[in-house]
Amino acid sequence: MKKSIKGFILHTGDSIGFSLVKMLSMQIFIFLVFSLTFIFLELLEGENESGRAIFIYMGMLFCSIIPIAMTLLGSVSIDKSFPGMKFFRTVTDSFECYKGLITVRNVLCIVSNLIFTAIGIIAGYIFIPEFQLAAVLNLGAFSCLSVSVTLLVCTIRIEWLRAILTMIIQISITLGGFLLGMAAGDIYYAAPIALLLGIVILPLSLKRYFKKIKPLWKA
Numbered sequence: 001m002k003k004s005i006k007g008f009i010l011h012t013g014d015s016i017g018f019s020l021v022k023m024l025s026m027q028i029f030i031f032l033v034f035s036l037t038f039i040f041l042e043l044l045e046g047e048n049e050s051g052r053a054i055f056i057y058m059g060m061l062f063c064s065i066i067p068i069a070m071t072l073l074g075s076v077s078i079d080k081s082f083p084g085m086k087f088f089r090t091v092t093d094s095f096e097c098y099k100g101l102i103t104v105r106n107v108l109c110i111v112s113n114l115i116f117t118a119i120g121i122i123a124g125y126i127f128i129p130e131f132q133l134a135a136v137l138n139l140g141a142f143s144c145l146s147v148s149v150t151l152l153v154c155t156i157r158i159e160w161l162r163a164i165l166t167m168i169i170q171i172s173i174t175l176g177g178f179l180l181g182m183a184a185g186d187i188y189y190a191a192p193i194a195l196l197l198g199i200v201i202l203p204l205s206l207k208r209y210f211k212k213i214k215p216l217w218k219a
Contacts, residue, residue: 008104016104023112027063028119034059035127056128060120060136061178064113064143065170095217099210106202109147113140134188135181141191142177145198146170151205155212 008016035056091097117140124131150169156162180190 005100005104008101016108020108020112023066023108024115027066027112027116030066031059031063031116031120031123034062035123056124057132057135057178060116060124060139061174063116064139064174065146089217095214098217099206102209103206106147106151106206110144110198110202113143113147116140117143132182134184134191135178137188137191138177138181138184138194139174141194141198142180143170143174145177145194145201146173148198148201148205149173151202151209155209 005016008019014022117136120136120140121133124133124136146169150166153162153165153169156165177190177194184190
C-alpha cells in the first residue's frame, strides 16, 4: 500500500484525496454546463421536459467517461520521454511504484464515478421529470466496469489503435448499460452485477497489464 501511494504521489505530485477532488470537480463542472445551458434555453423557448431529460442524461453519460480518459492519458505510457517517466526509473523499486500509480489511478476512476453517480441521482430527482433511477444506476455501474475492461487494451503499443479501442470500449459499455437501464425501467439487478464484475475484473486486468509491461520497463 505504501509503495502504491508513493508511486502515485511521485508521478502526479498530488495526494490521493486531491486527485480525487480534481476528477470529481471536472465531472461536476461539465455536468453543470450541460444542465444549466439547457435550463437557460428552456427559459428562452419554453419548457421541453423530454428534451431536458435527454440533454441531462447525455451530460451524465459524457461526464462518467472523463476519469477513464484522464487515467489513460496520464499513466499508460512507459516511454522515458513521457512526463515523469524518466525520473520514475531513478527511484528504488521503480516498477513497483509504477504499479502503484496505475492501481491507484484506476481505483480513483471507480470511486469518482460512484460519487458522481450519487450526485447525478440527486440532480435527476430535482431536474428531470419522471426520473429513471435504473438508467443512472446502470450508467454509473457500467462506467466502473468499463474502467476494468479498458485496461485490457492498454498494452497495445500502437497509440492510435489503443486510443480508438479504448473509446469504443468506454462508450459501448457505458452507453449500453444506460440504455439497458432506460429499457428495463424499475429493474435494478444489472447495476450491482456490472459493479461486481468491474471489481472482480480490475485486479485481473492489472495483473495482465503489469505482466505485459514489465519486460518493456528498462531502468
